[in-house]
Amino acid sequence: MPTTTECRVCAGTVREFFDFGRQPLSDAFRLPDSTDEEFFFRLAVGACDACTMVQLMEEVPRERMFHEDYPYLSSGSAGMRNHFEAVAKRFLTSELTGEDPFTVEIGCNDGVMLKTIADAGQRHLGVEPSGGVADIAASLGVDVRKDFFEEETAARIIDRSGHADVVFSANTFCHIPYIGSVLRGVEALLSPRGVFVFEDPYFGDIVDKTSYDQVYDEHFFLFTVTSVRTMASRFGLELVDVERIPVHGGELRYTLARAGAREPSAAVAAMLAEEAERGLASQETLRGFGESVRRSRERLLALLRRLRAEGRRVVGYGATAKSATVVNFCGIDEGLIEFVTDTTPAKQGRLTPGGHIPVRGPEAFSDPYPDYALLFAWNHSEEIMAKERAFRDSGGHWIGYVPEVRVL
Ligand code: SAM
Ligand code: TMP
Ligand code: ZN
Numbered sequence: 001m002p003t004t005t006e007c008r009v010c011a012g013t014v015r016e017f018f019d020f021g022r023q024p025l026s027d028a029f030r031l032p033d034s035t036d037e038e039f040f041f042r043l044a045v046g047a048c049d050a051c052t053m054v055q056l057m058e059e060v061p062r063e064r065m066f067h068e069d070y071p072y073l074s075s076g077s078a079g080m081r082n083h084f085e086a087v088a089k090r091f092l093t094s095e096l097t098g099e100d101p102f103t104v105e106i107g108c109n110d111g112v113m114l115k116t117i118a119d120a121g122q123r124h125l126g127v128e129p130s131g132g133v134a135d136i137a138a139s140l141g142v143d144v145r146k147d148f149f150e151e152e153t154a155a156r157i158i159d160r161s162g163h164a165d166v167v168f169s170a171n172t173f174c175h176i177p178y179i180g181s182v183l184r185g186v187e188a189l190l191s192p193r194g195v196f197v198f199e200d201p202y203f204g205d206i207v208d209k210t211s212y213d214q215v216y217d218e219h220f221f222l223f224t225v226t227s228v229r230t231m232a233s234r235f236g237l238e239l240v241d242v243e244r245i246p247v248h249g250g251e252l253r254y255t256l257a258r259a260g261a262r263e264p265s266a267a268v269a270a271m272l273a274e275e276a277e278r279g280l281a282s283q284e285t286l287r288g289f290g291e292s293v294r295r296s297r298e299r300l301l302a303l304l305r306r307l308r309a310e311g312r313r314v315v316g317y318g319a320t321a322k323s324a325t326v327v328n329f330c331g332i333d334e335g336l337i338e339f340v341t342d343t344t345p346a347k348q349g350r351l352t353p354g355g356h357i358p359v360r361g362p363e364a365f366s367d368p369y370p371d372y373a374l375l376f377a378w379n380h381s382e383e384i385m386a387k388e389r390a391f392r393d394s395g396g397h398w399i400g401y402v403p404e405v406r407v408l
Pocket of ligand 1 (some may be wrong): 066072128170171
């Protein structure tokens with residue numbers, strides 16, 4: 001796949017600032033006896049000289065990532081189930097109180113958010129290209145269209161169902177390189193007072209925490225308030241609110257409306273000023289991030305090698321998409337981590353992408369407990385630590401690597 005230096009938002013020049021090297025698809029868990037050739041691409045990240053948008057230098061074709069067997073289930077953690085129920089309830093008492101409101105979700109996955117809207121008897125539509133997870137949503141009573149959202153999809157939705165009061169998208173908008181098509185579609189789809197609300201990892205948190213594992217094939221864009229505001233304005237939209245949310249290790253919830261339709265909140269100006277003051281898009285910040293990433297790799301490898309030399313058993317906890325970057329960038333293999341435990345049925349019995357570490361169900365974790373568990377699902381740490389108290393009681397230790405490598 002060719003590296004492109006043309007910004008996917010504004011056609012400016014993207015300057016590369018870190019190269020993670022050859023990486024597999026983060027959600028391509030392999031059957032142990034598979035003889036299929038594994039797909040790799042160069043995972044490198046850059047920032048646009050003109051609009052500051054942080055983005056990948058190489059794009060993976062969307063059908064390779066999002067298909068019938070896409071394994072990620074949004075309902076896989078209690079924390080995210082609660083989060084999305086709260087999001088839906090908030091919409092129901094704010095944006096969705098008019099006559100016969102209509103909500104569209106881009107990337108509804110297993111229906112974790114739309115289920116609450118459906119249960120309230122309101123019109124809604126989830127647009128979800130990954131067939132397996134879309135079927136789960138449909139089985140819960142959620143209306144789903146199996147499709148990639150883009151400009152033409154929006155036109156078909158308008159023909160059938162009219163305009164939307166809310167377009168919502170969580171952990172999906174940043175996955176879409178053809179972002180201009182999506183924004184033209186959203187702009188057409190929104191009713192005059194409608195809002196486009198999306199939640200995605202915040203580049204500011206990624207820099208602060210050296211959470212470089214947020215960089216992988218699916219995370220094509222790493223948004224900032226500055227870059228999102230500029231992007232929105234190119235498509236007749238305006239950033240009218242921004243809110244920090246404590247999920248997935250630090251995200252922002254952005255609200256866009258038609259330009260001039262709503263008064264931007266004070267939070268927008270405050271975050272823009274904060275980003276400018278800290279120089280979030282500056283060459284110095286981007287170089288510093290790269291140095292921190294290399295340091296983090298050295299420390300994690302040193303710790304894992306020492307534990308192996310001491311004869312300790314170490315396993316991974318959570319076969320997250322994020323962990324693909326850690327495993328393959330650091331060169332972690334079965335010699336350092338015996339297996340990775342994960343609750344997702346479609347990942348169990350398979351091998352992790354690239355590193356080929358076996359994935360086992362939760363029963364393997366306690367049979368018997370290892371000495372150490374490397375917490376790949378660190379964004380769910382509270383939930384996991386509470387659930388796995390017996391591991392610590394057995395003398396086990398957690399290893400974290402965000403914001404720094406340490407035994408917890
Ligand atoms: N919204 C859920 C959440 O926050 O947990 C799902 C997030 S999951 C990481 C990303 C989802 O986006 C996948 O289910 C994928 O199939 C879907 N997706 C990818 N490209 C899409 C597009 N162009 N339109 C709609 N959904 C898309
Ligand atoms: P995520 O960080 O992208 O949400 O992925 C979390 C992964 O961790 C997902 O594969 C499910 C798994 N998981 C567990 O195995 N046990 C748990 O208790 C939780 C919360 C997640
Ligand atoms: Zn740009």
